Amino acid sequence: MTKPGRMSLYVPLTVLVFCATLLRALPANGASREAPQTPWARTERANYPPGRPGIDYTPVVVPNGATLAHRIRKGVKVYHLVSRPIRHEIAEGFVVDTWGYNGRTPGPVIEAVEGDRVRIYVTNLLPAPHSVHWHAVLVPCGMDGVAGLTQAPISPGETFRYEFVFPEPGTFMYHSHHDSMTQDGLGLVGMIVVHPRHPVKRKPDRDFALMLHEWDVKVGTRRPNTITMTDFNVLTINGRAFPGTESLVAKLGDRVRIRFGNLSAMDHHPIHLHGYAFKVVETDGGAIPESAQWPETTVLVPVGTTRSIEFIADNPGDWLMHCHMTHHMMNQMGHDIPNMVGVDPGELDERIRRILPGYMTMGQDGMGHGAQMGMPIPPNSIPMVGRGGQFGYITMGGMVSILKVREKLENGKDPGWYRFPQGSVSSMATPEELRADGIE
Numbered sequence: 001m002t003k004p005g006r007m008s009l010y011v012p013l014t015v016l017v018f019c020a021t022l023l024r025a026l027p028a029n030g031a032s033r034e035a036p037q038t039p040w041a042r043t044e045r046a047n048y049p050p051g052r053p054g055i056d057y058t059p060v061v062v063p064n065g066a067t068l069a070h071r072i073r074k075g076v077k078v079y080h081l082v083s084r085p086i087r088h089e090i091a092e093g094f095v096v097d098t099w100g101y102n103g104r105t106p107g108p109v110i111e112a113v114e115g116d117r118v119r120i121y122v123t124n125l126l127p128a129p130h131s132v133h134w135h136a137v138l139v140p141c142g143m144d145g146v147a148g149l150t151q152a153p154i155s156p157g158e159t160f161r162y163e164f165v166f167p168e169p170g171t172f173m174y175h176s177h178h179d180s181m182t183q184d185g186l187g188l189v190g191m192i193v194v195h196p197r198h199p200v201k202r203k204p205d206r207d208f209a210l211m212l213h214e215w216d217v218k219v220g221t222r223r224p225n226t227i228t229m230t231d232f233n234v235l236t237i238n239g240r241a242f243p244g245t246e247s248l249v250a251k252l253g254d255r256v257r258i259r260f261g262n263l264s265a266m267d268h269h270p271i272h273l274h275g276y277a278f279k280v281v282e283t284d285g286g287a288i289p290e291s292a293q294w295p296e297t298t299v300l301v302p303v304g305t306t307r308s309i310e311f312i313a314d315n316p317g318d319w320l321m322h323c324h325m326t327h328h329m330m331n332q333m334g335h336d337i338p339n340m341v342g343v344d345p346g347e348l349d350e351r352i353r354r355i356l357p358g359y360m361t362m363g364q365d366g367m368g369h370g371a372q373m374g375m376p377i378p379p380n381s382i383p384m385v386g387r388g389g390q391f392g393y394i395t396m397g398g399m400v401s402i403l404k405v406r407e408k409l410e411n412g413k414d415p416g417w418y419r420f421p422q423g424s425v426s427s428m429a430t431p432e433e434l435r436a437d438g439i440e
């Protein structure tokens with residue numbers, strides 16, 4: 001008998017090791033399943049440096065609003081939100097006593113870049129406990145900001161620290177998650193814009209962030225009523241009602257992105273833009289693949305969501321942008337009044353004026369004429385509709401703004417009313433025109 005050589009021993013040993021490795025790789029029950037990767041793992045691992053404005057992203061434009069300032073500490077963007085009672089102007093001559101962040105409602109936009117590590121301090125100067133939820137941002141559970149569920153409420157006078165990495169680019173929101181009906185209702189809401197780290201297509205030239213909200217403020221009062229469930233009478237874009245809304249300004253040829261967020265209490269808002277067909281490119285769940293985008297002229301922004309639209313500003317002019325719910329295009333409209341449309345008051349006005357000087361029956365031909373006539377209104381209130389335009393009175397209020405597209409712009413400043421090319425404005429038909437076209 002001869003002893004086995006070295007070579008003949010190695011061969012069975014190698015086969016054994018190979019088989020063991022193979023066995024370990026096969027799942028015991030036949031169903032291969034890896035532990036899921038947390039949403040933030042990829043960007044956290046990438047360890048990105050803080051994104052720089054003007055280099056890594058084009059900052060958003062916030063009409064009537066602001067962006068939250070930050071400082072950088074050892075590679076972390078540090079922000080500070082302060083919730084407290086504020087006095088806020090919704091339109092000229094109309095202020096409310098409400099709650100907000102850093103002196104405003106909505107709070108300033110938190111702007112960052114995908115993969116940015118952020119530390120957000122929240123100081124609560126409200127008379128009630130508070131917490132902040134980072135709506136639709138995929139954070140670790142302990143940073144989710146739900147008082148009682150994921151953290152202790154922030155008591156009045158306390159400051160809490162939130163820290164996380166923004167894992168995905170997109171349009172998100174922040175709002176109170178303690179007594180949301182009262183606190184969100186009083187204006188403790190704001191938007192979050194996270195720009196992509198490596199944009200795959202042309203960045204927007206004009207990138208607007210707009211928060212939609214609704215309030216119930218009885219005429220002549222200052223305190224929004226958050227117990228209301230249906231009768232909202234003040235509709236705002238970035239905390240302002242038309243004619244207090246700042247126009248959106250773009251240059252001819254700009255790629256325009258408009259990010260809408262809706263933290264109204266009870267209403268979705270179908271936002272309609274005149275003069276353009278756009279694509280809905282993103283929800284707060286992420287970007288919509290190009291193959292799944294379809295053209296729209298109205299985008300429904302449901303409560304608790306964001307919708308971003310994009311288009312090329314190729315049609316110059318003053319283009320109305322508004323919620324298409326007609327009651328959302330009014331200011332402080334009362335709804336418990338009789339229907340007067342078509343009523344003939346006869347001598348009623350004259351007879352009532354004998355005991356009530358200045359009395360006038362209204363509403364027989366609608367709501368449009370009251371403000372036009374410059375009727376006196378109670379202190380701290382706004383006329384139900386409008387402002388003067390270059391062709392007369394604009395009979396709208398509430399959730400209304402104007403997109404102004406111009407060939408030339410001065411530093412993005414409001415260029416005033418559009419100067420229409422001669423002969424391009426609809427006007428009264430002449431008898432000759434009517435005759436020529438056979439219109440009686």
Ligand SMILES: [Cu+2]
Pocket residue numbers: 235267268269270323324325328399
């Ligand atoms: Cu609406």
